[in-house]
Amino acid sequence: MQDALSYAETHFDDFVGQLEELLRIPSISTDSQYANEVQRAANWLAEHLASIGVQHAEVIATDGHPVVYAEHMVDDDRPTVLVYGHYDVQPPDPLELWTSPPFEPTRKNGTLYARGACDDKGQMFMHAKAAEAYLQQEGDLPVNLKFVIEGEEETGSKHLVPFIEAHKDRLADADVVLISDTAMFSHDAPSITYGLRGMAYAEITLTGPNRDLHSGIYGGGVENPINALADLISQLHDADHRITIPGFYDAVQDLTADERQTYRELPFDEAAWKDEIGLDAVKHEAGYTLLECLSGRPTLDVNGIWGGYTGEGAKTVLPAKAHAKISMRLVPDQRAADIYDNLEAYLQDLTPPTMTLDFRRLHGGKPVLVDRDHPAMQAAADAVEHVYGQAPHFVRNGGTIPVVADFKDHLGLDSVLMGFGLDSDAIHSPNEHFGLDRFHKGIEAIIRFHATFAERVGG
Amino acid sequence: MQDALSYAETHFDDFVGQLEELLRIPSISTDSQYANEVQRAANWLAEHLASIGVQHAEVIATDGHPVVYAEHMVDDDRPTVLVYGHYDVQPPDPLELWTSPPFEPTRKNGTLYARGACDDKGQMFMHAKAAEAYLQQEGDLPVNLKFVIEGEEETGSKHLVPFIEAHKDRLADADVVLISDTAMFSHDAPSITYGLRGMAYAEITLTGPNRDLHSGIYGGGVENPINALADLISQLHDADHRITIPGFYDAVQDLTADERQTYRELPFDEAAWKDEIGLDAVKHEAGYTLLECLSGRPTLDVNGIWGGYTGEGAKTVLPAKAHAKISMRLVPDQRAADIYDNLEAYLQDLTPPTMTLDFRRLHGGKPVLVDRDHPAMQAAADAVEHVYGQAPHFVRNGGTIPVVADFKDHLGLDSVLMGFGLDSDAIHSPNEHFGLDRFHKGIEAIIRFHATFAERVGG
Numbered sequence: 037m038q039d040a041l042s043y044a045e046t047h048f049d050d051f052v053g054q055l056e057e058l059l060r061i062p063s064i065s066t067d068s069q070y071a072n073e074v075q076r077a078a079n080w081l082a083e084h085l086a087s088i089g090v091q092h093a094e095v096i097a098t099d100g101h102p103v104v105y106a107e108h109m110v111d112d113d114r115p116t117v118l119v120y121g122h123y124d125v126q127p128p129d130p131l132e133l134w135t136s137p138p139f140e141p142t143r144k145n146g147t148l149y150a151r152g153a154c155d156d157k158g159q160m161f162m163h164a165k166a167a168e169a170y171l172q173q174e175g176d177l178p179v180n181l182k183f184v185i186e187g188e189e190e191t192g193s194k195h196l197v198p199f200i201e202a203h204k205d206r207l208a209d210a211d212v213v214l215i216s217d218t219a220m221f222s223h224d225a226p227s228i229t230y231g232l233r234g235m236a237y238a239e240i241t242l243t244g245p246n247r248d249l250h251s252g253i254y255g256g257g258v259e260n261p262i263n264a265l266a267d268l269i270s271q272l273h274d275a276d277h278r279i280t281i282p283g284f285y286d287a288v289q290d291l292t293a294d295e296r297q298t299y300r301e302l303p304f305d306e307a308a309w310k311d312e313i314g315l316d317a318v319k320h321e322a323g324y325t326l327l328e329c330l331s332g333r334p335t336l337d338v339n340g341i342w343g344g345y346t347g348e349g350a351k352t353v354l355p356a357k358a359h360a361k362i363s364m365r366l367v368p369d370q371r372a373a374d375i376y377d378n379l380e381a382y383l384q385d386l387t388p389p390t391m392t393l394d395f396r397r398l399h400g401g402k403p404v405l406v407d408r409d410h411p412a413m414q415a416a417a418d419a420v421e422h423v424y425g426q427a428p429h430f431v432r433n434g435g436t437i438p439v440v441a442d443f444k445d446h447l448g449l450d451s452v453l454m455g456f457g458l459d460s461d462a463i464h465s466p467n468e469h470f471g472l473d474r475f476h477k478g479i480e481a482i483i484r485f486h487a488t489f490a491e492r493v494g495g
Numbered sequence: 496m497q498d499a500l501s502y503a504e505t506h507f508d509d510f511v512g513q514l515e516e517l518l519r520i521p522s523i524s525t526d527s528q529y530a531n532e533v534q535r536a537a538n539w540l541a542e543h544l545a546s547i548g549v550q551h552a553e554v555i556a557t558d559g560h561p562v563v564y565a566e567h568m569v570d571d572d573r574p575t576v577l578v579y580g581h582y583d584v585q586p587p588d589p590l591e592l593w594t595s596p597p598f599e600p601t602r603k604n605g606t607l608y609a610r611g612a613c614d615d616k617g618q619m620f621m622h623a624k625a626a627e628a629y630l631q632q633e634g635d636l637p638v639n640l641k642f643v644i645e646g647e648e649e650t651g652s653k654h655l656v657p658f659i660e661a662h663k664d665r666l667a668d669a670d671v672v673l674i675s676d677t678a679m680f681s682h683d684a685p686s687i688t689y690g691l692r693g694m695a696y697a698e699i700t701l702t703g704p705n706r707d708l709h710s711g712i713y714g715g716g717v718e719n720p721i722n723a724l725a726d727l728i729s730q731l732h733d734a735d736h737r738i739t740i741p742g743f744y745d746a747v748q749d750l751t752a753d754e755r756q757t758y759r760e761l762p763f764d765e766a767a768w769k770d771e772i773g774l775d776a777v778k779h780e781a782g783y784t785l786l787e788c789l790s791g792r793p794t795l796d797v798n799g800i801w802g803g804y805t806g807e808g809a810k811t812v813l814p815a816k817a818h819a820k821i822s823m824r825l826v827p828d829q830r831a832a833d834i835y836d837n838l839e840a841y842l843q844d845l846t847p848p849t850m851t852l853d854f855r856r857l858h859g860g861k862p863v864l865v866d867r868d869h870p871a872m873q874a875a876a877d878a879v880e881h882v883y884g885q886a887p888h889f890v891r892n893g894g895t896i897p898v899v900a901d902f903k904d905h906l907g908l909d910s911v912l913m914g915f916g917l918d919s920d921a922i923h924s925p926n927e928h929f930g931l932d933r934f935h936k937g938i939e940a941i942i943r944f945h946a947t948f949a950e951r952v953g954g
Contacts, residue, residue: 066808127810133706191808219712233711237809246773247592250923251796252692252894253678255824256788259778262797262819263732269725314705317848319718329715337710338721339812344799345820349525349650350696350857351586352822352895353798353923360721361804363811365714389776398809435711436811464709464812 037487043173044165044479051165051479052148052472054084056141058123058157059150065101065124066191074101074187077123081185082106085164089171090183096203098195101187105203108167108181115493116180117412117486118210118449120439121160121217122189125152126464133466147469154470155463159216159456160185162475166482178490182210186439189217192237192399193439200446211493212412213443214485216478218433218455223471225303226424228416229453231432232440233331234366234403236375237339240383241359241394242268248344249354259390261358262343268386269360272336276322279336279364283378287369291324291332295432299327302429312460331434335365361398365434372400401438406450411492416454419484423477454481496637496946499628503938510624510938511607511931513543515600517582517616518609524560524583525650533646536582537561540644544623548630549642555662557654560646566665567626567640574952575639576871576945577669577908579898580619580676581648584611585923592925606928613929614922618675618915619644621934625941637949641669645898648676651696651858652898659905670952671871672902673944675937677892677914682930684762685883687875688912690891691899692790693825693862695834696798699842700818700853701727707803708813718849720817721802727845728819731795735781738795738823742837746828750783750791754891758786761888771919790893794824820857824893831859860897865909870951875913878943882936913940 044051063077064070078095085093085106093106101124109116128138128151136142138151152158163183170177184207186196200207221227244261245254274280291299304327310318320329329335343358345351364375380395387393406413408430420428433453440451456478462468503510522536523529537554544552544565552565560583587597587610595601600609611617622642629636643666645655659666680686703720704713733739750758763786769777779788788794802817804810823834839854846852865872867889879887892912899910915937921927 066810067806127804127806129804129806130707190810235711235811237811239809244774247921247926248589248924249772250894251794251798251822252694252824252892253918253922254772254789255796255893256790256792256794257777257779257785258772258774259776260796262800263728266725266728266797266800269722270729273722313708313713313717315703315717315849317718318716319847319849320716326716330713331715333715335710335715336722337714337719337813338725338803339710339810339814340803340805341721341725341817342801342805344797345586345588346799346801346818347526347586347588350698350820350822351525351649351798351923352694352696354796355798358800359805361809363710363809365711388778390774390778433711434714435709459712462706463712464810465707467706 037483039173040169040483041480043169044483048476052475055158055161058161059141059152060139062139063124063187064127065188067127074124078102078104078187081123085183088164088168090167096199098199100195103187103199104183104185106183108177110177110180114179114490115211116182116209117489118182118184118207118213119163120213120215121163121185122156122187123160123185124187124190125157126190130466135467146472148472149467149469151468153468154457154461155468156189156217158470158475159478162216162478162482165479166486169483178487182207192401194399196439197442197446200442204447208447210449212410213449213451215437215451215453216455217437218435218453219457219459220455221302221429221431223458226420226426226428227431228413228420228428229433229455230408230430231331231405232403232437233434234370234372235363235399235401235436235438236366236372237361237363237398237400238376238379239359239361239396239398241357242387242391243357243394244391245356248356251352251354254354258354259388260354261391262355264388264391265343265358265360268383269338271386277319278321279334281378281382284375287371287374288334289368291328295332296328298430299325299332302327302431331432332367334367334370337363339363365436366403368403368405370403372402376400401436402441404440404444410450412450412452412489415485415489415492416452418488419481420454422484423481454485496942498632499942500939502628502632503624503942507935511934514617514620517620518600518611519598521598522583522646523586524647526586533560533583537563537646540582541565544642547623547627549626555658557658559654562646562658563642563644565642567636569636569639573638573949574670575641575668576948577641577643577666577672578622579672579674580622580644581615581646582619582644583646583649584616585649589925594926605931607931608926608928610927612927613916613920614927615648615676617929617934618937621675621937621941624938625945628942637946641666651860653858655898656901656905659901663906667906669906669908671869672908672910674896674910674912675914676896677894677912678916678918679914680761680888680890682917685879685885685887686890687872687879687887688892688914689867689889690864691862691896692893693829693831694822694860694895694897695825695831696820696822696857696859697835697838698818698820698855698857700816701846701850702816702853703850704815707815710811710813713813717813718847719813720850721814723847723850724802724817724819727842728797730845736778737780738793740837740841743834746830746833747793748827750787754791755787757889758784758791761786761890790891791826793826793829796822798822824895825862827862827864829862831861835859860895861900863899863903869909871911871948874944874948874951875911877947878940879913881943882940913944
C-alpha cells in the first residue's frame, strides 16, 4: 500500500491532466443532441482503464447510453469491491454565468473548474487512479476490483437495472459497492453517507383553449393556463411548508431520537451556509431543523416552468398551454410509484373544469438507508480518518443515487458512500468545480480502503 | 364615388397582390433583431402611397421605429380625415403551429393567411386602396386625407406621442381620426367600436439564492423562486375571479344600465364561441356576463412565465430566479400609472423574506370611450350599413389601442373605430388570417365613409 501511495503522490499531475481530457467531452445524457459525446466519453474511459493495467475493460451497449464495465481479478479468496460511478453530466446552462467554458477545464488556485469536475467524473476517476497506483507500482491489488461506470445517472439510470440483471453472473460475487458521488459534510468535517433521498420527477401540462389567444379579445372570459398552473403549484405546500398531497407522508419513517442527536452534533454554521448562497432567510418544514429538512425529510420543488411569451419585450398572448417540471425528494419508506399516483390524483382533483391536465412520470429513484456496521463502512471510516486525521461523521444526504437501492434489490449488495465533494462545488450549477486537494485525498483514501477492507474481511 | 367603387371592384386582385408584398416583410417591432425589416416595411409603404397618387408621402424617423406620414390636400374647405394604422406585427411564435409560413402569404378558399394579414397591415392597407380608387379614377377625394402609419403599435406606441407633438402643426387641423384595427362583432353582425380597454404590462423577477442550486442538496431548506412566484400569482384573483390588488377597482366606471342592455342585444352564440376555441367551460368575474367581462371589465393575465430547466428531460435544479410577464386590461377611468403602483406595492407586500422582487413597467395604454353621436361615427354607421345591408352594432372592444386616447389628449380629436377583423382571425396567434371578402367590403365602406362624412359636415 505504501508504494501505491507514493505512486499516487508522484504521478498526481498526470492524473489531473488525464481527468481534464475526460472533462473536455460534453457527455450530457439528458439531451439527445449529445448522444455521440456520451458514447465518446465511454470509449475514452474503457480505453483508459485498459491502458493502466486493468485486465478487462469494455463498453457495453444498453437501450440507452452505454455502461463501461471493467474488472481486475487477483484471487478468488480476496474480497471483491464493485466500484460504481457515472461518466455523464448535467447540462451546463445557463451558459452565460460560467466564468470559464464548462467543457474547457480550467485550474485556478488549486481548484479545477468544469462541468463534471466533481459530479461525477472527478470523483469516479479517483477510483481508476487508485487502481493504477496499485497495478503500476505493486503489480497487484489487495482486493478484486470491478467497475460499473454508467452514462445515465443524471437522467435516472433507466437502463442500469436491465444491465445489472443481464450481467448478474459477473456482478453478484462482489462483497460491497463502493461509490464516490456524494459530498463531505464540510471541508473540515469528512463524512460517510448512510442515507440518500429518493426521487419522483414529473412533467405536467395544463391546456386551456385550443390555440394561443389575444389577451385583449379573450382576456376576462377564458381562464389562463399560466394563472391556473400557478394556482395548482401554490396548493402543493401549506403554511407550515408541509406538502399537501394526500397520503404523501403516510410511508415516511420519522427520524429517530438517535438520528436527530447525530444531526445536532454536526458542525453546521448556518450563517456561513446562508451567506455562501446569498440568502437572508430560509424556509423549511415546521417541526424540524434546517439540516434535518435538507436530507432527512421529503421535499417538493418546481425545477422548471414555462408558458406563453418569454422573449424580449411585451406580447399580449393568452397562451393555450403552461408547463412545469415538478420533483419530489423522498425518504424511506416512500415509494415513487405511490407518490406519483398521489400527486397525479391530487392535481387532477385541483385542475379546474376549464383545463385538461397531462401528467408524465419522467424518472424515479428509491430512498435508501445503509447499515453503519457493515465491515466496508468501518473500513471506509478508518481510511478517511487516516487521511483526514479525524473520524468521519455518519450523515444522510439529500440527493438521490437510485442505483444504491438497485444494487441492494437486484444483487443483495450494500453500498459504501465515500464521497469527497462539497456542497459548495456547484454541481448542477454554473462554475462546477473540485478542489485538487480533495481529488488527491480521495485517491489516497481509496488506496487505504482497499487494503483495510481486505484486512478486515481476512482476504 | 361610384367610379371609385367600380375601380376598387376591377382592381381588387392587384390590391391583394400588393398587400402580399407588404406581408412578406417581417416587421416584428418587439424584437430588435428585426429592426431592419421594420424600416423596410416603412419604406415600402411610403413609396407605395406616392405611387398611387398621394401628393406627399415620407418616412419620418423617431427614437424608435419610423412613422410613415402622408397627406393629400384637396381643399381647405373640406373636412380632413386622419387615417391611423400600423405596419408592425407581433412575433409569429410558436412557429411550429403555423400551417403555412407566417411571412409567406398564402391564399386558401378566399382567405389570406400571414402574420399581419388582419392586424393591421391588411386593415390599414384598405385605406390606401380606397384613396387610390378615388385618385386614380376620379382624380380627386371628397375629403382631405392624412396618414399616420406607425411601426410600434405592438410594443406600446412609445414614440407616437412625441411624433404627434413634434408634428402638431400638420395634424391638428384634422376633424377626426379614422382607424381600422378592430373586429366586427361577427361575420354577420357588423359593428362600430366606441370603447377600448387600456393596458398596464409589467415584467417581474423573483430572486432567491445567488445561483442555481442542486435540489437534492438544498431542497427542503431553500425556498424555490418558482414555487414562490406561483404563490404570488395565485393571490392575484379571488374565488369570484375578481382581481385582489388593493385599489384596483377604485377608478372603474361601472357599466351603465344602457350599456348592459346593448350587451344583451348582441347576437352572441356562446356555445359556438367556446367551440371555436376548444373550451368546455369559461371563467369570469362574478356579477357580470361573459360578454361584459370580455370587453367592459378589467382583467389580469400572465402572458409569459419562465424559470429553471425547460429543456428535454429532467434536471434537478432549484433555480436562482423565476420570471413572469403580467398584463392588465384597464377600463375607464383606470390609469396605468396608478395600477402599476398598486400592483408593485401588492407584490412587494406578498414577496416572502427569502426573495427579492424586481418589477419592470413595460408599457401602458389608456382606456377610452368615444361619443357615439359624433358626425364621423354616424357617417361610419351609414357606410357600413350600406355595404352590409344592416345597421352596425355599437360595441366595446377588449383590446387596447393607446393612440386613441393620445389623439384625444394631444390633438383633441375623436377616433372612429371602423374595423373589419373578426375575433377568429387569430391575430397574435399562429395562422393569422383575413377574409378577402372583408378586405373588399372594408375598402368599399371607406370609399363610402369619405363621401358621406364630407356630405354630413357640409364640406
